[in-house]
Amino acid sequence: MVDVVDTSHAPPDTDVESKFRTRPPSRRSRVEKIALWSFRTLLLVPFVLMGPEIISYLLGQPGAATDVAESTADVFGTCSLLLMALMLAVTPVHTMTGWVWHLPLRRDYDVCMFITAAVDLILAALTTGEEFGGVLGRVGGRSFLMLGTLAVLLLIPLAVTSTRRAHRWLGSYWKKLHRLVYVIWAIVLLHLLLLFGFSGIFVQAVVVSAPLVLLRLPPVRRWWVEARRTHQHRIVRAAIALGLVATFVAGIRPVIAELSFKGRAAFIQQPID
Ligand code: HEM
Secondary structure (H helix, E strand, O other): OOOOOOOOOOOOOOOHHHHOOOOOHHHOOHHHHHHHHHHHHHHHHHHHHHHHHHHHHHOOOOOHHHHHHHHHHHHHHHHHHHHHHHHHHHHHHHHHHOOOOOOHHHHHHHHHHHHHHHHHHHHHHHHOOHHHOOHHHHHHOOHHHHHHHHHHHHHHHHHHOOOHHHHHHHOHHHHHHHOHHHHHHHHHHHHHHHHHOOOHHHHHHHHHHHHHHHOOOHHHHHHHHHHHHOOOOHHHHHHHHHHHHHHHHHHHHHHHHHHHHHHHHHHOOOOOO
16 A cells, blocks of 8 residues: 555544554555455455346346345445444544554545445446336435435545545645545434434444544543553553444444345345345
């Protein structure tokens, strides 16, 4: 990965560590490189799972459009949510551990979330049945559809300005622009609330979000970074870290289980309605 000043979605400038440079690839240890590439490999998951259905659709095979319509929100929607959670976890992990090897994942997951969500939008527009009307109805005919589409549209400026050149060109506006991610985060939660009410994947997304929000609160973040630097409160920090990681895992586990169930069905082209 390139040597970038990587402050995407970083919390306010209260901590000098939000201004670090990510380490150049040559200075990462072998273990760090393997870990980084393993996390990057996850980006292929939605395309592998949906590959057979999309190929059948492109080849014009009978029933393929219906299969894609049934799977796209389940696979691409769930993967977009997981990518968002992982992207938003990058900064809190840095706050807790001081690691920098994983920071390039913030940009990788950001861009891939956009691609995954955009493909979801395009497939929804092309393949959804007539229940929502024509193409416009399929992407905006209900409030939850409108919110999904809005989230994808708001991801465009983030993806387009994710390069080092755009970062330099935009200067201090870059960081302000990239705070849009928090608006997108709220819109996605609303999309899920309208779809599922106070249950299922909405509750899981809120549980996943809780530790990510907590570690972004400026006083919490300042306290943690200071304690880490001065090697204080080790037991307290370890206990809190355990609780936060357990909460994150408790929220994300059922989402991954759902994805593996529905993704497998999509892969063998027997989508679950
Ligand atoms: C950043 C963008 C988006 C995210 C993170 C997202 C996330 C999700 C998630 C996690 C689900 C639940 C899937 C499941 O039941 O397993 C879902 C469902 C759904 N999404 Fe989205 N979505 C996004 C954009 C969109 C767009 C653009 C559309 C269509 C225009 C859309 C339409 C739907 C529909 C129709 C469902 C219900 C699927 C069903 O229950 O069968 N979403 N979304």
